[in-house]
Amino acid sequence: MADRLAADIQAGRFSAGSWLKQIDLQNRYAANRSEVRKALVSLATKRLIQYEPNRGYYVHHEDDALSDEIRDLRVMLETAAADYIVAKATVADIASLRQLAEQFLKLLPTGTIMDIYEANLAFHTALLVASGNRALVELVRDLRLRTPPAPASQWSTRARIEQSGQEHLEMVDALEARNAEKLKAIISLHIQQ
Template sequence: MGEKIRPDEISQRIMADINAGILRRGEWLKQIDLERRYGCTRIKVRDALTYLHSKRLVEHIPNRGYRVHEPDAVREGQIGEVRALLEAHAAADVISQATDADIARLRELAEAFRQAAFNGTSFAQIEANYAFHGVLYGFCRNEVLRELILDARQRGPAAPVGQWQTVAQLQRATQDHFDIVDAIEKRDLDLLRQRITTHIRGDRRDEEKTDDA
């Protein structure tokens, strides 16, 4: 009872096919088709889909089944705006509450994400990202605000099928974590809020491409 569901070979293979575009965004995941594709039992397929849904890698539509997440750019942008407001507000508590030992721990978690980003599976990346942000917003003294932050983070798709589709995007997310820790260590609230917002937006002004034509 209460044991965490962990990814197995089938969930790993489904995720790999989603990232490769073999299973397309919005495509319905019929259990009988997955059984045949991966040569496994119905129970294995159900367990895999349950795990993938728990990590927001597939959607579950009541009375219809599972499908690959199909992004809604407008809604995801709106969720990002709400997250930026909430998380930037929580930054003050992070600055005031985090001790030197806490900052060292956050740096360790940023390094763990870096290792997962370049050497681990999509699932390892998700878990390392959760760990970093879980500790980061654990410093928020307002329980309702903390709950709202975590809820808003759950409303978007997990990053491997959203933001982290290229090496450059993974490098950017990795550097963002270290930049956030550096801002906390400097006890610079304005800088921390700026870096949190940049991390949520997933962009860099200095990376904008110019048209030479």
């Protein structure tokens, strides 16, 4: 239930600043009170929601400054990971990544925004997995949850999405050439758009 709530929050299905009343959550997710409290505590420690004693939990939607900081963290981590990826990725990893990049591009004309978002996430996750650092994969996943998701802020234009897809392919090319510096440059631009 914590995962579903997190997904709903990230998807913007709760208006900013709204209180998450335990009874509502109980009904919405068909959960008992214990599960609801667990999920709330968990998401609060992940800083997805905030807590005030005797008042409850509310969705915060980080201010722009903090969102920028978190985006910077992602740039730091994913560019630093490039060295590991270049060093450790097998040819099979690279082939798999190229397939995911192509799948992303293939979805552009027909897929829903959600499909495209999923494909993008799959590519980036696979890229991080190739670094061989499991903690890194988890960490970036958690950081992603704390920033507004793609449909809202990023990807404003179709042209931008198209370019994102091309950048995925460029990343795979740089990785195949074992060019860590180029890979870092593309990743940095890609995240900061």
